[in-house]
Amino acid sequence: MSLFKPRYITFDCYGTLINFEMANAARALYADRVAAEDMKAFTDAFAAYRLDEILGAWKPYEQVVDNAIRRTCKRCNVEYREGDGKSIYEQVPTWGPHPDTSAGLAKVAKEFPLVGLSNAATAQIPHNIERIGVPFHAVYTAEQAQAYKPRMQAFEYMLDQLGCAPQDILHVSSSFRYDLMTAHDLGIKNKVWVNRGHEPANPYYNYTEIKDIGGLAAVVGL
Incomplete structure (x- = not known):
């Protein structure tokens, strides 16, 4: 992926940032x-x-x-x-971040607003995000969108709330089935796959692969 400076970096939370237990x-x-x-x-x-x-x-x-x-x-x-x-x-709100999450996000949070899009209950996700210790511009939930990923409605809700278009964001996830396939279908061209071993690679969806969140800074030229 050529160097891209997004308006927002958006994230799947459970599994990608939070250790989904x-x-x-x-x-x-x-x-x-x-x-x-x-x-x-x-x-x-x-x-x-x-x-x-x-x-x-x-x-x-x-x-x-x-x-x-x-x-x-x-x-x-x-x-x-x-x-x-x-x-x-x-048990869900007791789960904390992967070991690489906090430091990796801290590198990019200084330059880009971070946004979460989670299949979470609105009452639960703040506890998980707080454990990361890095400020987020916003965290949107399936409960707010009244739809879970991988449904397009969840992504559309986030884009509407941010007032931006698919081409304005960089979406980061460890899952094709929940995130990256739908992001592709919605025209979100800039995508990062965090290879945490959940799913096999699928190059059809045209993403940049990183092994952990520590690799995200290089993707956006930091």
């Missing part, structure tokens, strides 16, 4: 109900059902998590206990 939370909760050799299949199914749950009309994130874990238990023939979903959901 949903699978670990499920592993801990279901350790007494799922055999060790079956746990990866269980947490993979949980991730798949969370994605499926957000593709329709907006509903509260607590409901997304609870529905997904209930469906996972049914599919895997595992006992669901009332309150399991809430227990996992309530």
Whole structure:
């Protein structure tokens, strides 16, 4: 990608900036109900059902998590206990940043406004962002947009709030399925993929790859 000076650098939050520990939370909760050799299949199914749950009309994130874990238990023939979903959901605001996030963002925050776009509950995400310790211009949530990524409505809400066009931003994410595919479809040409090992590379979507947030400064010429 040629050197680009965006009006805003926009970010996916959970997974990209914040260490997304949903699978670990499920592993801990279901350790007494799922055999060790079956746990990866269980947490993979949980991730798949969370994605499926957000593709329709907006509903509260607590409901997304609870529905997904209930469906996972049914599919895997595992006992669901009332309150399991809430227990996992309530851990979300306790999660902190990846080790590279704070220092990497501090380098670019001096020159560019930082914006988060998160599939988060509006009441939860401020706790995660606060743990990063770097100022954000704004953080928008699926709850505010009334749509979860990867739906276009979430991105359109952010662009409307910022008063800018797709070509004005640089969008940063570790996920193609949640962010970079939709960003491509919306005409957001300037994209960065943080390769955290969540998904395989997909060069069709025309992005700059970095291994962690520490590499972002070089992308914008700092």
